Amino acid sequence: MSRIRADLLLVLAAFIWGTAFIAQKNAGELMGPVTFVGVRFLLSCAALAPLALYEGRYSGSPLKKGDLLLAGLIGFCVFVAAALQQVGLATTTATNGGFLTALYVVLVPVFVFAQTGVRPRQVVLVAGLGSIVGAWLLTDSAQLQSWTSGDALVLIADIAWAAGISLVPTFLARTDRPYFLAFAQFGVIGVLGTVVGLGGEPFSLEGLIAALPSILYAGLCSGGIAFTLQIVALKYTPAAEAALIMSLESVFAALSGVILLSERLTGPAMLGGVLILLSAVLVEAGPAAQNIWLTQYWTWLAQVWSRAR
Structure with missing residues (x-):
């Protein structure tokens, strides 16, 4: 697969995650957040089982004990991230949650450097800062609201997201x-989420039935399709650069709110979306274009930030 195709898969994954935010928000009002995480990923696991079985039958890469342990670790990281994010979003504001979730973009290069010793390129660092400024502008009038315990949970979730993303290329x-990694990851998240959720959260069959449309979309599309696309693409796109592309999720989430919930985007929010898009485009540009654009982009970014403060 070419790099451009892998990047397009990441854009598609970001689109699905962005539109799934509404489903997650709806389900969180009908059932326990960790239970929802468990049920949706059990569905994702079942959906990936045929592909994992087919891959195992014809693959020339036998799995070793270390591979299984690494797949389990990745699944555990994503479980911690998904569960804490879901719980945190129930107790924090949408403004704070949207901005804090985007911070994993700058954490992925740190984890990659810690694992491999490879320093991130300058363009990745600048684009990462641009993405964070864009996420800030996407909040309500570029202002964070009063902090809650949910904000801390979302920040911890960022660390787990970054760890999980950076470990995928190591496994591949x-x-x-x-496909096995996706299947194993979903299985770990599904089992842990269901056990922890049913053990500590109230459960009702009526709530489960009411949340079924959200579970189906989150399980089959956000989980089964988007997370699998991410894993496949990370074989060809460096994790730090993939995180920047996936940050488009916040832009798609904002647009889906406008289209589906009749929400309005302010001028600063639209500028924030443009910044995130330009940050993703910057890492896609060739070396010659990056050298020309980098200084200009950095100057413009500083001007945008000074005006937004």
Whole structure:
């Protein structure tokens, strides 16, 4: 697969995640947040089972004990991230949650450097800062609201997201089994989420039935499709640059709110969306274009930030 195709898969994944935010918000009002995470990923696991079985039958890459442990670790990281994010979003404001969730973009290069010793390119760092400024502008009038315990949970979730994303290329370098990784990851999240959720949250069959449309969309599309696309693409796109592309999720979430919930975007919010888009485009540009644009982009970014403060 070419790099451009992998990047397009990441854009599609970001689009699905952005539109799934409404489903997650709806389900969170009908059932326990961790239970929802468990049920949706059990559905994702079932959806990936045929592909994982087919891959295992024809793949020339046998799985070793270390591969299974690494897949389990990735699944655990994503479980912690998804569960804490879902719980945090129930107790924090949408303004704070949207901005804090985007911070994982700058954490991924840190985790990659810690694992591999490879320093991120300058363009990745500048684009990462641009994405964070864009996420800030996407909040309500570029102002965070009063902090709650949910904000801390979302921040911890960012660390877990970054850890999980940065470990995927390591797994794929060991064995070329992306569908197995998706299947194993979903299985770990589904089992942990269901056990923890049913053990500590109230449960009702009526709430489960009412949340079924959200569970189906989040389980089949956001989980089964988008997370799998992410895993496949991370074999060809460096994790730090993939995180920047996936930050488009916040832009798609804002647009879906406008289209589906009749929400309005302010001028600063639209500028924030443009910044995130330009940040993703910047890492896609060739080396010659990056050298020309980098200084100009950095200057413009500083001007935008000074005006938004």
